[in-house]
Amino acid sequence: MKRLLLAAAMIAMAGCSTTAPGAAPAAQAAMTMPTITIYHLENRRSERIVWLMEELGMPYTLVFKRGDLAGSMAEIRKVNPGMPVAPTVTIGDQVVTESGAIIETILNRYAPGKLTPAMASxxxxxxxxxxxxxxxxxxxxxxxxxxxxxxxxxxxxxxxxxxxxxxxxxxxxxxxxxxxxxxxxxxxxxxxxxxxxxxxxxxxxxxxxxxxxxxxxxxxxxxxxxxxxxxxxRPDGMVGALPALPAHAPSGPRPGQQ
Ligand SMILES: N[C@@H](CCC(=O)N[C@@H](CS)C(=O)NCC(=O)O)C(=O)O
The missing domain is CATH 1.20.1050.10 (Glutathione S-transferase Yfyf (Class Pi); Chain A, domain 2)
Structure with a gap:
């Protein structure tokens, strides 16, 4: 009887937690990735998402007008008139902006554990x-x-x-x-x-x-x-690069700090 009660208690405890205390949780299974379309401006932040997908070896569609930032922006406006910025990405039917949010969504859903250090580290x-x-x-x-x-x-x-x-x-x-x-x-x-x-x-x-x-x-x-x-x-190198400042800002201590 005692043995039966002990076994029942162990089964109940095992049901509470599948990992030892302090151990990293098991990696979540990847979800099936819908079509990812990246609306891009050359030499701008949308390069991050292209690079991410290349690092992951995952498929994506890239939309931009080569050498034509205004034309590329017109493509972005069609899908994202409220916040026309690069990157704008569609994940399936959903329009998403903010490169950090896009990257975390893609990694957490479709490539869990990739390009991210272990959570307990x-x-x-x-x-x-x-x-x-x-x-x-x-x-x-x-x-x-x-x-x-x-x-x-x-x-x-x-x-x-x-x-x-x-x-x-x-x-x-x-x-x-x-x-x-x-x-x-x-x-x-x-x-x-x-x-x-x-x-x-x-x-x-x-x-x-x-x-x-x-x-x-x-x-x-x-x-x-x-x-x-x-x-x-960036097939043609820099497109629409901004002008550089003539000289960088003064360096050294800030006012009041020596
Ligand atoms: N914090 C946003 C910034 C997005 C952003 O401002 N992208 C620039 C290109 S690098 C843009 O589209 N600017 C268009 C504009 O400001 O009109 C992100 O990381 O995605």
């Missing part, structure tokens, strides 16, 4: 931070600085976190980790390329000051999936 939180930092902090600051400096070049550094502080933060991280995903390449690296390239190419920061970011960019550009993305999404 130290790298996971860093990966998530860079996934969101790319658009939530870095892109906004670099583009704001670019726009303001185009109108009136600054004579001193801002007291607020500026582009240079952003690049230094990324530089310090890459001095200790090979990828923004930590030990392995992850979707966070895909998110970070666009804003880091933007500020360096347009002279918002002095690109010679960030050797680890430059070394990471060289590794990124050597990836076969990145090269396939360039061949498909």
């Amino acid at each position: 130290m790298d996971y939180a860093n990966h998530m931070m860079w996934m969101h930092h790319a658009e939530g902090s870095l892109a906004g600051r670099v583009i704001a600085d670019y726009r303001v400096w185009m109108i009136k070049p600054p004579t001193e550094r801002s007291r607020l976190v500026d582009s240079e502080a952003e690049y230094q933060f990324a530089e310090d991280y890459l001095a200790k980790h090979p990828w923004f995903g930590g030990a392995e390449f992850s979707a966070a690296d895909i998110m970070m390329v666009f804003p880091l390239n933007f500020g360096m190419a347009l002279n918002v920061v002095d690109k010679t000051q960030f050797p680890h970011i430059n070394a990471w960019k060289a590794k990124i550009e050597a990836r076969p999936a990145y090269q396939r993305m360039l061949a498909k999404a």
Whole structure:
């Protein structure tokens, strides 16, 4: 009788949890992927989604007018008149924007466990931070600085976190980790390329000051999936590149800091 009760208790406990305490949950099964269509502007953020699909080796349809940003934007407006931005993606019949949200949706649903560190690892939180930092902090600051400096070049550094502080933060991280995903390449690296390239190419920061970011960019550009993305999404090289600032912003300490 005692043995029967013990067995019943063990079965009941097993029913409560299928994993040992502290163990990572089993990877979720991938859902069947509907047709994914990427509405693209050359040399813009929609490259992230093309690159993601190339890294995953998954099918997609790419829509843009080669060498014609206005024509490509007209295609975007047809499916997404309320928020015509690149990337706009259709997942089946659903229109989705925000590159980070698109990437997380595709990975979580159709490629669980891919391009993402294990949830229980130290790298996971860093990966998530860079996934969101790319658009939530870095892109906004670099583009704001670019726009303001185009109108009136600054004579001193801002007291607020500026582009240079952003690049230094990324530089310090890459001095200790090979990828923004930590030990392995992850979707966070895909998110970070666009804003880091933007500020360096347009002279918002002095690109010679960030050797680890430059070394990471060289590794990124050597990836076969990145090269396939360039061949498909940027077949004629840079299209509609913005003018670079004549000189990068003043570096050094901020006012009041020596
Ligand atoms: N945070 C959004 C930004 C999307 C965005 O602004 N994309 C730019 C191209 S890189 C765009 O379409 N701009 C058009 C406009 O602002 O009119 C994302 O990451 O998807």
